[in-house]
Amino acid sequence: MRIGIDAMGGDGAPRAEVQGALDACALLNEDDKIVLVGDRDIIAEHLAGNDGWEKHIAIHHASQAIGMNESPVEALRSKPDSSIAQLVRLHKEREIDACISAGNTGAFAAAGQMLLRRLKGVHRPGIAIVTPTPRGPVAVCDVGANVSCRPLHLYQYGLMASVYLSAMCDIPEPRVGLLSIGTEDAKGNDLVKMTRELFQCDPRIPFVGNVEGRDLFSGVCDVMICEGFVGNVVLKLMEGLVEGLMTAMVKELGKIVPGQIAALKQVGLSTFAKYDFNEYGGAPLLGVNGLCIICHGASDHRGIKNAVTVVRELAKRHMNERIVEVLSQGPKDS
Amino acid sequence: MRIGIDAMGGDGAPRAEVQGALDACALLNEDDKIVLVGDRDIIAEHLAGNDGWEKHIAIHHASQAIGMNESPVEALRSKPDSSIAQLVRLHKEREIDACISAGNTGAFAAAGQMLLRRLKGVHRPGIAIVTPTPRGPVAVCDVGANVSCRPLHLYQYGLMASVYLSAMCDIPEPRVGLLSIGTEDAKGNDLVKMTRELFQCDPRIPFVGNVEGRDLFSGVCDVMICEGFVGNVVLKLMEGLVEGLMTAMVKELGKIVPGQIAALKQVGLSTFAKYDFNEYGGAPLLGVNGLCIICHGASDHRGIKNAVTVVRELAKRHMNERIVEVLSQGPKDS
Numbered sequence: 001m002r003i004g005i006d007a008m009g010g011d012g013a014p015r016a017e018v019q020g021a022l023d024a025c026a027l028l029n030e031d032d033k034i035v036l037v038g039d040r041d042i043i044a045e046h047l048a049g050n051d052g053w054e055k056h057i058a059i060h061h062a063s064q065a066i067g068m069n070e071s072p073v074e075a076l077r078s079k080p081d082s083s084i085a086q087l088v089r090l091h092k093e094r095e096i097d098a099c100i101s102a103g104n105t106g107a108f109a110a111a112g113q114m115l116l117r118r119l120k121g122v123h124r125p126g127i128a129i130v131t132p133t134p135r136g137p138v139a140v141c142d143v144g145a146n147v148s149c150r151p152l153h154l155y156q157y158g159l160m161a162s163v164y165l166s167a168m169c170d171i172p173e174p175r176v177g178l179l180s181i182g183t184e185d186a187k188g189n190d191l192v193k194m195t196r197e198l199f200q201c202d203p204r205i206p207f208v209g210n211v212e213g214r215d216l217f218s219g220v221c222d223v224m225i226c227e228g229f230v231g232n233v234v235l236k237l238m239e240g241l242v243e244g245l246m247t248a249m250v251k252e253l254g255k256i257v258p259g260q261i262a263a264l265k266q267v268g269l270s271t272f273a274k275y276d277f278n279e280y281g282g283a284p285l286l287g288v289n290g291l292c293i294i295c296h297g298a299s300d301h302r303g304i305k306n307a308v309t310v311v312r313e314l315a316k317r318h319m320n321e322r323i324v325e326v327l328s329q330g331p332k333d334s
Numbered sequence: 335m336r337i338g339i340d341a342m343g344g345d346g347a348p349r350a351e352v353q354g355a356l357d358a359c360a361l362l363n364e365d366d367k368i369v370l371v372g373d374r375d376i377i378a379e380h381l382a383g384n385d386g387w388e389k390h391i392a393i394h395h396a397s398q399a400i401g402m403n404e405s406p407v408e409a410l411r412s413k414p415d416s417s418i419a420q421l422v423r424l425h426k427e428r429e430i431d432a433c434i435s436a437g438n439t440g441a442f443a444a445a446g447q448m449l450l451r452r453l454k455g456v457h458r459p460g461i462a463i464v465t466p467t468p469r470g471p472v473a474v475c476d477v478g479a480n481v482s483c484r485p486l487h488l489y490q491y492g493l494m495a496s497v498y499l500s501a502m503c504d505i506p507e508p509r510v511g512l513l514s515i516g517t518e519d520a521k522g523n524d525l526v527k528m529t530r531e532l533f534q535c536d537p538r539i540p541f542v543g544n545v546e547g548r549d550l551f552s553g554v555c556d557v558m559i560c561e562g563f564v565g566n567v568v569l570k571l572m573e574g575l576v577e578g579l580m581t582a583m584v585k586e587l588g589k590i591v592p593g594q595i596a597a598l599k600q601v602g603l604s605t606f607a608k609y610d611f612n613e614y615g616g617a618p619l620l621g622v623n624g625l626c627i628i629c630h631g632a633s634d635h636r637g638i639k640n641a642v643t644v645v646r647e648l649a650k651r652h653m654n655e656r657i658v659e660v661l662s663q664g665p666k667d668s
Contacts, residue, residue: 069518071518071520106516133578134578134581134582144515147515147522147523148523148524179567180563181478181481181562181563181566181567181570182440184403184405186405188481188563189481189482189563190482212566212567212570213566213567213568213569213570213571213572213573213574214570214571214573214574214577215574216571216574216575217574217575217577217578218574226567228515229514229515229522229523229564230563230564230567232515232546232547233513233515233546233547233560233564233567233568234547234567234568234571235547236515236546236547236548237547237548237550237568237571237572238547238571238575239547239548240547240548240549240550240551240552241550241551241572241575241576241579242575242579243548243551244467244468244551245575245576245579245580246579246583247468248468249580249583
């Protein structure tokens with residue numbers, strides 16, 4: 001398998017990306033390859049001093065880079081030789097089998113959708129994350145690819161995210177919940193009400209009905225479906241709250257057991273680790289004809305390495321073939 | 335001031351409501367009154383054994399009660415003598431000056447909108463909460479009253495929630511942020527983009543532009559505006575996450591300092607207190623011609639008592655008069 005990594009995106013680029021690629025070499029099979037895409041000289045500089053990387057790592061030159069805050073579509077237009085554009089182009093031409101970027105999410109998702117096109121039967125790609133909870137992992141889809149969702153899009157996110165979670169976490173029949181503002185059927189907006197009907201008509205899906213924000217942690221569903229605007233708010237709120245609450249709690253603890261601040265920080269970190277985006281290896285852009293893993297902008301080398309693990313697993317489990325198969329049997333149009 | 339309390343709503347009713355009313359007596363002026371609305375006999379039974387309540391507390395009989403899971407509109411129709419319907423009717427007829435309920439939120443909000451009507455200039459009432467954060471209180475509006483928002487509704491929520499936060503927390507000029515999926519102007523859905531233009535045209539508002547979910551805790555804004563569907567998800571997600579994370583952290587801590595479980599639980603509780611809905615005294619239904627405070631369904635006596643504090647403060651600060659004044663100067667139609 002050949003895996004492309006955008007070496008110029010992300011807050012820690014290229015150090016995190018290069019180190020992540022080096023760490024990932026230990027996971028690879030004999031004929032696997034990692035292709036680092038970006039400025040040839042800068043990447044070589046970061047590889048220098050490491051032994052034996054030539055066996056698994058290659059460099060593909062890209063002369064431009066898209067900044068984290070650039071407008072995605074405009075940046076892709078004005079920087080045709082950016083690392084993101086080159087990375088996705090290599091994937092389109094099947095020079096590589098998967099691509100990973102911690103760079104500008106909007107640009108990466110847009111390039112993925114424009115160049116790779118959609119899998120057969122897919123109406124709109126969506127981004128899925130897996131979040132750890134005290135009652136097991138929960139997949140949330142979409143977290144930002146699609147802010148003008150139709151019911152059929154949401155229904156397909158339910159199917160695609162179920163296939164993804166099955167492959168990632170060995171959950172054979174994930175229970176699907178539809179994010180709303182009350183569990184009763186009458187609660188929600190029109191989009192939710194129409195989507196629920198689609199789910200209820202498909203006997204293949206263990207559909208638990210409407211769920212609420214708090215149900216992300218209550219264990220009632222394994223997959224939570226929502227439109228991209230809501231999902232993106234959820235994702236970023238979680239990040240902010242976990243950080244804010246951890247800080248507040250360690251501060252309070254310091255007052256009670258003042259001698260043990262170092263131990264307390266350790267506990268904070270250890271609890272935090274379960275909620276650390278670096279642990280779950282990035283979010284796939286589900287529904288494109290390829291494997292695109294979007295890493296958090298602040299990913300470190302572990303995040304990049306885990307993303308390599310994820311793409312290998314998704315390829316091994318034939319996620320995309322499975323998605324095409326599952327979609328071929330459900331409702332086709334809304 | 336005469337304050338009505340729904341004695342039959344909420345998970346802890348009528349015990350929490352009656353005890354909250356008794357506790358609140360200490361806060362009241364000579365001629366203030368609390369009217370407990372609900373089953374006469376049940377309320378009297380819970381008041382029995384307490385001294386001196388007759389001075390401040392009266393009972394208004396209502397023979398029916400709306401359950402937490404009943405469909406709001408249907409329940410209001412089929413139970414005209416429910417405590418919620420009676421409570422709001424008393425307020426409409428100005429027998430009382432404010433009403434508080436921890437019962438069925440949808441029924442209370444619907445009754446408030448139908449019976450009290452709107453303040454002059456208000457297009458749609460919205461529910462505002464104040465949430466404590468490490469960087470100070472932040473008001474979020476709307477958290478569930480309006481799931482089909484137009485830009486003018488959101489703009490008015492910004493004005494009304496600012497007036498509310500000023501009154502509640504002594505913040506003279508609250509900075510207003512518009513919840514979106516990226517801080518750049520180009521990010522968001524059509525509703526967000528059109529709303530932003532309205533805010534940008536009003537020089538009276540310290541408008542900080544788009545904010546993200548994580549900004550609830552970053553201190554960039556004092557008021558965060560969103561449509562009711564998104565706000566309700568945010569509200570319930572916070573509740574679930576705070577609880578889930580606290581549990582996880584106390585568990586981790588137990589492993590490191592096993593001798594101090596009791597102390598650790600105390601710390602959990604003490605941090606948790608800041609995020610406890612009982613502390614902030616309920617959420618006002620902003621924009622109705624009256625004072626309606628929606629308490630959390632799980633409110634205990636402190637929650638009810640704090641709601642009494644809140645309505646007295648909002649009345650003293652002439653919140654509704656201020657809202658009418660502020661709205662009379664902004665854009666009138668979208």
